[in-house]
Amino acid sequence: MDATAAATQLAGTEPAAGPAAEPAAGPLAVDWPEATDEIEVNETIEVDGDFDGGNVRYVPGPGLGDGGQGEDQLPVFEVSEGGTLSDVIIGSPGADGVHCSGSCALERVWWEDIGEDAATFRGGDGSRFTVTGGAARGADDKVFQHNGGGELTITDFAAEDFTTLYRSCGNCSSQYQRSVVLDSVEVTAPASRLVGVNENYDDTATLTDITVIGDDDRDLVPCQRYIGNDEGDEPEESGDGPDGTHCRYTESDITYQ
Known part of the structure; x- marks a missing residue:
């Protein structure tokens, strides 16, 4: 059974009416895949193991959320510990994207219109998350939210308009030391910052081979440091720029076009 047929048998999914309309092309210097089919999703799809979507577009229905910044929205996919989600297109309005409940791999996942967040990473100390390939666009706030512990590595990824x-969660009730690695990442303005980390929890961010497009005034902050807390309060900014400890990069690691 192919990925499309299997997906239609999942609870809460049904084929959307009419042909799949392709999104308007954006300025990202990546080749967005053409959707092979389109499925409306009204209940979160649970991924336990490997899920290859075959470049089907999964469109969040009203059962998941409206794609705004409301905290009660549901993910399109929930990936279990050790799972891999690959070759899926998440359509507008995005809802809460993808949740990883523990170490996971996201490979060639495409977010056409980010909702609350593109992906949220949970799990304890020692969790390992990877995002390889793919792209995302249209976030009112964050693309990737890291609530658990461990390390997230993002490679060969592109994002615009975020x-x-x-x-790294600045006010979660359970806080961890977190690390992020960005390598071969392209971002297109408008955008405010690449990464935000909590220096009081010894977070680290390593940036290499970063390309920034359309930021002529260089307003983008590559690495913002915060003083995080576990009380739900808004974290305070504590500085930005390379410091060799929490923000690990040099000017040569970032190219402006």
Whole structure:
């Protein structure tokens, strides 16, 4: 059974009416895949193991959320510990994207219109998350939200029109030391910051081979440091730029076009 047929048998999914309309092309210097089919999703699809979507577009229905910044929205996919989600297109309105409940791999996942977040990473100390390939666009706030512990590695990824590409949770009730690695990442303005980390929890961010497009005034902050807390309060900014400890990069690691 192919990925499309299997997906239609999942609870809460049904084929959307009419042909799949392709999104308007954006300025990202990546080749967005052409959707092979389109499925409306009204209940979160649970991924236990490997899930190859075959470049089907999964469109969040009203059962998941409206794609705004409401905290009660549901993910399109929930990936279990050790799972891999690959070759899926998440359509508008995005809902809460993808959740990883533990170490996971996201390979060639495409977010056409980010909802609350593109992906949220959970799990304890020692968790390992990877995002390889793919792209995302249209985030009012964050692209990747890191709530658990461990390390997230993002490679060969592109994003446009967002506020923060990666954020180590600044006010979660359970806090961890977190690390993020960005390598071969392209971002297109408008955008405010690449990463935000909590220096008081010894977070680290390593940036290499970063390309920034359309930021002529260089307003993008590559690495913002915060003082995080576990009380739900808004974290305070504590500095930005390379410091060799929490923000690990040099000017040569970032190219502006």
